[in-house]
Amino acid sequence: MEQQQIDALLRGSERSLGKAISIVEDRAPAHRGLMKQIHPHTGKAQVIGITGSPGAGKSSLVNQLVKHWRKAEEKVAVIAVDPTSPFSGGALLGDRIRMHDHDADKGVFIRSMGTRGSLGGLSEACQDTVRLLDAGGYDRIIVETVGVGQSELDIMKTADTVALVLYPSGGDIIQAFKAGIMEIADLFIINKADLPGVTQLRAELEDLLHISSAPEHRAVVETISTSGEGTMDVITALKAHHDYLVKSGEKHERRRRQLESDVWRRVTERLKEEAAPFVAEVIKKADEEDPYELAEAAVAKYEEERKGVNVEKRSSFTRERPTPR
Ligand SMILES: Nc1nc2c(ncn2[C@@H]2O[C@H](COP(=O)(O)OP(=O)(O)OP(=O)(O)O)[C@@H](O)[C@H]2O)c(=O)[nH]1
Ligand SMILES: [Mg+2]
Known part of the structure; x- marks a missing residue:
């Protein structure tokens, strides 16, 4: 992306933002330089x-929530992630998100995101998109x-605050529990409180929260x-949780953990990309189906290539390392 467009993005241009999001969604190599450049402007x-x-x-x-924050003249962005959908870029906006109220509002940016390609992960693209919006x-x-x-x-783990929306219908909690979301949720929202079964759901929830760790900063609304x-009440609870994060040092702690996983995923993404041709080659020639041996063969080919004479042709990732003696 050209410097001019990055500058425009930093000034809040929705067009440039949209372009940048497409780049990180495609996971094209260009997204790395882009992320590096915007990094100082995030956080x-x-x-x-x-x-x-x-x-x-x-x-x-x-x-x-958008309505509330827009009244306070804050800029709000919404990313709607639908992992089951192969489409992205707004295909779902019409029917799945009921946000027509905000269609013409310049202070609201809405984007939907689905699974794309096989190498670049959805959670990675989503995390980068959050940074671009930031x-x-x-x-x-x-x-x-x-x-x-x-x-x-993975996506939820990168948020400062995770809210789990439940409603009185049964089965909901168990599902969330199994998926591991109960563990990471900070705020539990019992929606559809106009329907019967709210008292029971609240009791069930509080029962479960008892057995989880550090219940004091977890609210039910x-x-x-x-x-x-x-x-x-949600706004208040979000603010309380944010204050808790700052006061307890947990915010700092979370950002550090996030930094670590961020570095890991970039390293993994990069290595995966570099190894992909060798995996493809091995698979193409495979006449047996032992995945362990095929993996070994792919790694061997990859290492062979790295040791190869053509040091100059290596990617910048390896070029920056000191030359082994
Ligand atoms: N009775 C009642 N209905 C509600 C309430 N909140 C949402 N609904 C209805 O529940 C349905 C689903 O609402 P959405 O906001 O689209 O739910 P969602 O969780 O975003 O759904 P997906 O994005 O499809 O997973 C809609 O028909 C809403 O009108 C509520 O508090 N009470
Ligand atoms: Mg929805």
Whole structure:
């Protein structure tokens, strides 16, 4: 991406932002330079992950939160992650997110994101997109996911605060528990509080939270997201959790952990990319099906290449390392 466009992104241009997001979604090599350049401009936004089973009312809640923050003239961005969809770039916006209220609002940026390609992961693209939005000056960044798989869990782990939206219908909690989301959620939102079964759900939830670690900073709130009832309680709980993160040093701790996993994923992504041709080669020639041997063969080919005479042709990743004697 040209410097001019990066500057525009940093000034808040939605067009440049959109282009940059496409680059990180494609996981093309160009995304690395881009991320490096915007990095010094990140770290200001509050990132809120909202998850929960399909139809729990996540988007309705997001809609209410956006309304609230826009009244306070804060810039808000929403990323709707749908891992089951091979499409991205807005295909789902029409029907899945009920955000028409904000269509013409310049202070709101909405993007949907689905699985793309096989090498670049969805959670990586999502994390980078959060950073781009942060650099673009968005104060609140909301990431909405349907809580089912590992990539959603990874995405949620990168948020400052994770809210789990439940509703009185049964089975919901168990599902979240199995998926490991209960463990990482900071805020539990019982939505559809206008429907019967709220008392029972709250009791079940509090029962479960008892056995989890550090329950003191975990709040349970009730909402009716269609009408907006309870939105202020969510706002208050989000603020309380953020204060807790700062005061306890947990925010710093989380950012460090995130830094570590970020470095890891970049290293992994890079190595994977470099090894891909050798894996492809080995698979193509495979006449037996022992995955261990095939893996060994791919690694051997990869190492052979790295030791090769053509040092100059190596990627910048290896070139920056001191030459072995
Ligand atoms: N009765 C009631 N219905 C609600 C409430 N909140 C949301 N709904 C309805 O529940 C349905 C699903 O709401 P969404 O906000 O789209 O839920 P979601 O979790 O974003 O759904 P997906 O993105 O499809 O997973 C819609 O028909 C909403 O009108 C609520 O508090 N009470
Ligand atoms: Mg939704």
